[in-house]
Amino acid sequence: MKRALHCLAAAILVAGAASAVHAKSLTMAYDADPVSLDPHEQLSGGTLQLSHMVFDPLVRWNQEHGFDPRLAERWERLDDKTVRFHLRKDVKFHSGNEFSAKDVCWTYERLKISPDFKGLFEPFEACKTTDDATVDLVTKEPFPLVLHLATYIFPMDSKFYTGTDANGKDKAAVIKHGDSFASKTVSGTGPFLIAKREQGVRIEFKRFDGYWDKSSPGNVTEIVFTPIKEGPTRVAALLSGDVDFIAPVPPTDLERVKKDPKVDLVTMSGTRIITLQLNQERVAHFKDQRVRQAVVHAINNEGIVKKIMKGFATAAAQQSPKGYLGYNPDLKPRFDLAKAQSLMKEAGLEKGFNATMMCPNNRYVNDFKICEAAVAMLAKISIKVDLKTMPKAQYWPKYDERAADIMMIGWHSDTEDSANFSEFLVMTPSKETGYGQYNSGNYANPQVDKLVLQSHKMTDEEQRADVLRQVERVLYDDAAFVPLHWQDLAWAAKKGVHVDKVVNVMNFPYLGDLVVD
Amino acid sequence: MDTLAFLIRRLGQAVVVMLVISVIGFSIQDNLGDPLRELVGQAVSEAERQALRDEMGLNDPFVLRFGRFLAGAVQGDLGTSYFFKRPALEVILDKFPATFELVLAASLIIVLVSVPLGVFCAIRPNGWVTQAIMGFSIVGISIPVFLTAIFLIYIFSIELGWLPSFGRGQTVTLGWWTTGLLTRDGLAHLVLPAIALSSIMLPLFIRLIRGEMMEVLRTEYVRFAWAKGLSSRRVWFVHAFKNTLLPVITVGGVQIGTLIAYTILTETVFQWPGMGFLFLEAVNRVDTPLIIAYIIVVGLIFVVTNTVVDLVYTLVNPMVKITGRAA
Numbered sequence: 001m002k003r004a005l006h007c008l009a010a011a012i013l014v015a016g017a018a019s020a021v022h023a024k025s026l027t028m029a030y031d032a033d034p035v036s037l038d039p040h041e042q043l044s045g046g047t048l049q050l051s052h053m054v055f056d057p058l059v060r061w062n063q064e065h066g067f068d069p070r071l072a073e074r075w076e077r078l079d080d081k082t083v084r085f086h087l088r089k090d091v092k093f094h095s096g097n098e099f100s101a102k103d104v105c106w107t108y109e110r111l112k113i114s115p116d117f118k119g120l121f122e123p124f125e126a127c128k129t130t131d132d133a134t135v136d137l138v139t140k141e142p143f144p145l146v147l148h149l150a151t152y153i154f155p156m157d158s159k160f161y162t163g164t165d166a167n168g169k170d171k172a173a174v175i176k177h178g179d180s181f182a183s184k185t186v187s188g189t190g191p192f193l194i195a196k197r198e199q200g201v202r203i204e205f206k207r208f209d210g211y212w213d214k215s216s217p218g219n220v221t222e223i224v225f226t227p228i229k230e231g232p233t234r235v236a237a238l239l240s241g242d243v244d245f246i247a248p249v250p251p252t253d254l255e256r257v258k259k260d261p262k263v264d265l266v267t268m269s270g271t272r273i274i275t276l277q278l279n280q281e282r283v284a285h286f287k288d289q290r291v292r293q294a295v296v297h298a299i300n301n302e303g304i305v306k307k308i309m310k311g312f313a314t315a316a317a318q319q320s321p322k323g324y325l326g327y328n329p330d331l332k333p334r335f336d337l338a339k340a341q342s343l344m345k346e347a348g349l350e351k352g353f354n355a356t357m358m359c360p361n362n363r364y365v366n367d368f369k370i371c372e373a374a375v376a377m378l379a380k381i382s383i384k385v386d387l388k389t390m391p392k393a394q395y396w397p398k399y400d401e402r403a404a405d406i407m408m409i410g411w412h413s414d415t416e417d418s419a420n421f422s423e424f425l426v427m428t429p430s431k432e433t434g435y436g437q438y439n440s441g442n443y444a445n446p447q448v449d450k451l452v453l454q455s456h457k458m459t460d461e462e463q464r465a466d467v468l469r470q471v472e473r474v475l476y477d478d479a480a481f482v483p484l485h486w487q488d489l490a491w492a493a494k495k496g497v498h499v500d501k502v503v504n505v506m507n508f509p510y511l512g513d514l515v516v517d
Numbered sequence: 518m519d520t521l522a523f524l525i526r527r528l529g530q531a532v533v534v535m536l537v538i539s540v541i542g543f544s545i546q547d548n549l550g551d552p553l554r555e556l557v558g559q560a561v562s563e564a565e566r567q568a569l570r571d572e573m574g575l576n577d578p579f580v581l582r583f584g585r586f587l588a589g590a591v592q593g594d595l596g597t598s599y600f601f602k603r604p605a606l607e608v609i610l611d612k613f614p615a616t617f618e619l620v621l622a623a624s625l626i627i628v629l630v631s632v633p634l635g636v637f638c639a640i641r642p643n644g645w646v647t648q649a650i651m652g653f654s655i656v657g658i659s660i661p662v663f664l665t666a667i668f669l670i671y672i673f674s675i676e677l678g679w680l681p682s683f684g685r686g687q688t689v690t691l692g693w694w695t696t697g698l699l700t701r702d703g704l705a706h707l708v709l710p711a712i713a714l715s716s717i718m719l720p721l722f723i724r725l726i727r728g729e730m731m732e733v734l735r736t737e738y739v740r741f742a743w744a745k746g747l748s749s750r751r752v753w754f755v756h757a758f759k760n761t762l763l764p765v766i767t768v769g770g771v772q773i774g775t776l777i778a779y780t781i782l783t784e785t786v787f788q789w790p791g792m793g794f795l796f797l798e799a800v801n802r803v804d805t806p807l808i809i810a811y812i813i814v815v816g817l818i819f820v821v822t823n824t825v826v827d828l829v830y831t832l833v834n835p836m837v838k839i840t841g842r843a844a
Contacts, residue, residue, distance in 0.1 A: 029683075035600065043558030115565050116558040176556050177573055179602050199601055200798065201684075201790045228683055228788045229798070232667050236682040240674040362801070393550025393803045400563065414560055424560065434562050 024516040025222035026497065028245040029234050033200060033227040038182035039154050040174050043116035043414065049508045053205060053223075054094075055154035055188035056213075058085055058104070059147055061416065063504050065323045067147050071099070071155060071189065072135075080142040080459060081125070085150070087133045091212040093157040095187040101129035106158035108137075114174045119434075120149060120414060123456075142457045144464055148415045157187035191218060191512030202226045211512070218513040235492075238263060244497050244516075247507075249490040251312045251365055257492045266500045267490045269314045270507075271321045272412040273421065274364055276357075276374060276482040277441035283355055283405045286441070290347040292479035297340035298381045299374055301484045302333050308369050313485040318472040319411070319421035321486045323505070325461070326418025326468025331476045333483075340381050352382025358404035359387065360395040365487050371408060374482075399440060407440045410487075416506065418468040422452045426480050443480045524824070531820040538816040539590070542809040543583050552599055552803040586809075595813065596806030600799070605810035609792055613814075614694050615685055616784070616791035620776050622711035627718050635726025636761075639734065640753060651727075654720030662779055666713040666786040673709060681706050683788040710787040717779050718772055725768060729761040736760075763834055770826025774819045 034046040058072040072085040091099035108127035192205040205223040231250030359371035413420035428444040429436030458464040496517035674682035686706035697703030780793035799807040
């Protein structure tokens with residue numbers, strides 16, 4: 001005990017001395033703060049951003065869309081259904097507890113009961129520990145995305161979260177609404193501890209002295225995080241020097257931030273696809289592939305990117321962004337008004353028809369402006385669109401009702417894999433299978449369904465890529481939906497704050513590795 | 518005695534007002550959107566969402582939900598915020614000091630600026646300074662508050678770098694009250710939001726005071742005072758100004774209530790951690806318990822300010838009886 005205390009004292013001294021040399025603090029502002037400290041309460045960007053600060057995943061994405069080892073040092077596929085992870089041995093939780101394989105499986109079981117995460121972990125059958133430093137993840141069927149999902153396994157401190165809290169409730173409970181131990185208290189292995197949190201106002205992070213990753217170049221010892229909701233205020237806070245790092249940068253301010261000599265702007269092509277869906281059940285004309293093609297050819301999505309998004313997006317012709325397995329380089333945006341008009345004529349619809357359209361006005365970047373532009377473009381092929389825009393809170397119930405003929409939907413693949421887009425956006429909607437949940441167009445193509453399901457079980461990457469590319473090709477030829485663009489991501493920081501090294505296309509900056517001059 | 522009876526009656530009115538507000542709040546909440554969407558990730562299935570809705574009692578009939586709400590409300594429980602996971606009333610009271618200090622500072626600016634300017638404009642109705650003030654107030658009244666706010670941030674935070682652009686700065690805790698008024702940093706953070714908020718009411722008050730004062734200056738008793746050979750100072754500030762105040766207090770009291778509504782915009786632009794910002798966020802997140810608690814609290818504030826105004830009125834003008842009966 002005494003020796004342990006000495007060690008601790010020495011460690012604190014060393015850490016103190018080390019941090020005195022290059023102790024840096026960072027003030028940052030995002031548009032919102034995380035809903036909860038519980039990594040399993042809500043599957044959202046905010047939760048993941050927080051998780052990467054307070055916890056560590058088994059593996060994580062790098063900027064080249066590959067995997068870097070974190071708490072898992074290495075891994076190997078034992079057979080079709082099993083992947084073995086070898087864990088680091090020198091890792092401690094914030095509480096002081098040792099990290100071991102037990103914590104990984106404990107976390108896995110908790111993911112399986114979280115309403116937000118259990119869908120993602122559905123293909124898994126079991127988590128097995130062979131010893132303290134080895135974990136086997138077993139899937140029900142051969143499953144290609146084990147590593148993709150391992151990025152979601154942020155091992156929690158099982159000892160810390162076991163037992164009952166002051167109110168006699170189970171500390172491990174995942175509660176979506178109402179109070180819970182895990183939503184307010186946290187013990188992870190990550191680079192930062194939460195020193196103070198005033199929800200909606202600020203969070204203060206302190207670097208964890210016992211952090212295992214000694215090779216991390218990160219030198220930030222303190223972070224003050226403030227949510228600033230209004231874009232112009234966020235930018236003003238950066239430009240006036242009140243904060244060092246902001247995200248997202250609103251498109252209207254990109255030029256201004258870029259020109260300012262005191263700050264750096266970092267942008268990256270994003271992975272969220274923005275699309276319009278044409279409801280074939282409500283409008284019989286949309287059943288005709290020529291009409292759908294006409295719509296896709298009439299909408300100048302490159303123009304929208306240039307004029308409305310100010311170049312702050314990448315015009316799309318498919319769901320998968322570049323870098324995803326299913327990205328098909330042959331597919332190009334296809335604006336061609338003359339062709340669109342002739343397709344309408346061919347379909348016997350040169351006089352056009354009326355349609356209704358709904359779009360959110362505070363969900364995606366410039367969402368309602370994009371829809372207004374689309375209305376004007378469709379007017380050129382005599383489709384007269386009656387557009388209604390509304391805040392997202394009202395839009396989602398309307399979307400669930402399929403309340404308009406044309407509806408906007410943006411999708412980010414939670415697995416960072418191409419098949420996820422198709423599962424939700426274009427597979428035949430069905431209550432039983434749960435597929436096509438966001439297919440408001442009611443597009444149904446047995447070939448697409450078959451190929452996507454086939455890809456779920458293929459562990460050979462090459463073959464799987466072929467299948468997924470084929471899916472994109474079929475959707476393209478069929479004009480299953482109207483692809484618009486992938487939104488870009490943008491961060492801005494004071495000069496000397498090297499955020500460009502730690503940001504990524506998933507938009508969870510690895511702030512533990514951030515270097516500040 | 519009269520005052521006590523008056524207060525008791527006002528209390529009764531307050532209860533009725535808040536009951537009506539809660540009924541209205543409750544009946545519009547279904548149109549605010551689906552709170553579940555804000556609580557769960559995009560991929561969660563409709564069946565899962567329905568199960569959660571059942572668990573939270575959102576699928577119960579209106580009467581049942583409202584009854585449950587009333588039963589809680591009489592015990593001071595206005596429901597639990599979905600986002601903060603704490604009692605809604607507690608969350609609002611936490612944010613109350615920030616809003617109160619902002620409104621107080623804005624009111625102070627309004628009084629300190631509008632009284633001298635309004636009186637000056639009344640005394641010198643044709644001078645070029647008056648023309649300038651009146652012209653400026655027309656412009657002021659027609660600029661929306663968020664533009665004023667962004668303009669102020671641009672000039673004083675970005676270009677000049679004198680004042681902070683957002684937030685409340687360093688605060689001091691006095692019991693349950695957190696105040697920003699006791700630190701330099703807190704005061705510096707208060708300046709821009711307070712100016713932006715006061716800019717809405719300032720033109721109105723200048724015009725109101727000017728108009729009232731000019732009217733008073735035309736009355737018989739003022740002319741008599743002039744005839745008596747009193748100094749102009751005494752005529753303006755003792756005789757005329759005092760009577761100008763009466764209508765100004767009545768209108769002013771109601772307008773202070775309106776200021777609370779404008780805090781929603783001001784606080785959002787400045788990321789001021791008060792009730793107004795909280796409310797707008799709650800609307801975006803469809804945090805219905807918080808929305809309803811907010812409108813009830815604000816309703817209460819309106820009733821209280823009106824009562825205080827009525828009481829102050831009797832102090833300034835002893836001829837008025839608050840009980841309404843003939844003296």
